[in-house]
Amino acid sequence: MPERTELRLTPQRTRVLEVLKAAEDHPTAAEVYERVRLAAPGIGSATVYRALALLVETGHALELNLGDGAAARYDANTSRHDHAVCERCGRAADIDHPVPDGMVAEIARRSGFTITGYDLQFRGLCPECQTAGEGNLPGRR
C-alpha cells in the first residue's frame, strides 16, 4: 500500500488538525468546516475536505462510518477502536475490544476477500438512557 507519510503543514491544515484534536465529540466534515471557519473565516470548504482526507491518509486522523447513512465522522484518536451507539440519545462510547484475528481470518477464507479492516458498531441503550426510562429524547430524527 503506497502509504503517504509526508504532509506540508500549512496554516489551514494546522487549524483543521487543531479543531479535530480539540473536539470532544466525533465531528462530521461539515462540522469541522464550521468550526474551522470560526477561527479562519476565509477558508474554503474544499480546503477543509482536502485537509481531512490528507490527515486520514497520513494517519493523523481516523474516518468513522457510524452507519445510519450519516456522514463520515473524524477522530484525532487514531488508535483502533469501535463504538457503541445509543439508539436513544445518539451518544457514542468508545469500545476497545477488537474482533479476534482468528475470526477475521476465517471470514477472509470463506469469502475470498482480502480483509484490510472492519467497522463495528454496537447498538443499544447507554447507561443514562436505561435509567431515564421512556421520556424525553433529544431532537434526533
Add this chain to the structure above:
Amino acid sequence: MPERTELRLTPQRTRVLEVLKAAEDHPTAAEVYERVRLAAPGIGSATVYRALALLVETGHALELNLGDGAAARYDANTSRHDHAVCERCGRAADIDHPVPDGMVAEIARRSGFTITGYDLQFRGLCPECQTAGEGNLPGRR
C-alpha cells in the same frame, strides 16, 4: 413495534419487491430504480425510493449502510448477517459468521450499555478486484 403494518401492494411496489428478491447482489436504490425501469419504463424515481423505504419499514427488506459515504444498499434477505465490502468496486458479499455472544456480553459489561444489536462490515478487496490488478475500475468516483 412495527408502527406501520399495512401496505397497499400496488403494481409499482410489487415490481420493486420483485427486483429486490431477484437481486443476487445488494443493489443501491438507484440500481433498483434502473432495474425496475426495465420492466416499467414509466416509473418515477420518487416512487422507487418511497417503495424501498416502505419495504424497510414493514420488514420486507433491509437497508445497508456500508459506510464511506456510499449510497445505501438494499437486501431482501432480512435475516441477520454481515457484509464484506470491496473498497474498489463497492460490491458487498454476505458474511454469515456472527460475533460470539461472549464478546457481546463482555462489551456490554464493560461499557454499561444494553446491547441490542450490532453492525459489522469488513473492508477489503473482493476476489475479482484482487486479480484485476490496478487497471480498470468500474465507474466508481
Add this chain to the structure above:
DNA sequence: CAAACATTGAGAACGAGTCTCAGTATCGCG
C-alpha cells in the same frame, strides 16, 4: 532569481435522496 510544483478559495458541478404538486387510482360507504 526563476521554473516547477503544491496549495488555496470560489464557485460550479455532482449524486443521492427528498419534496411538492397536480393528476390518477382505489377505498369505504350510502
Add this chain to the structure above:
DNA sequence: CGCGATACTGAGACTCGTTCTCAATGTTTG
C-alpha cells in the same frame, strides 16, 4: 352504483454534502 375521501403516482425542482475545476498565490529547488 355513485361519490367523496384518501392513497399513490410521475415529473421535476430542490436540498445537501461533497468533489471538481481553475485561476491565483505560495513554496521549493536548482
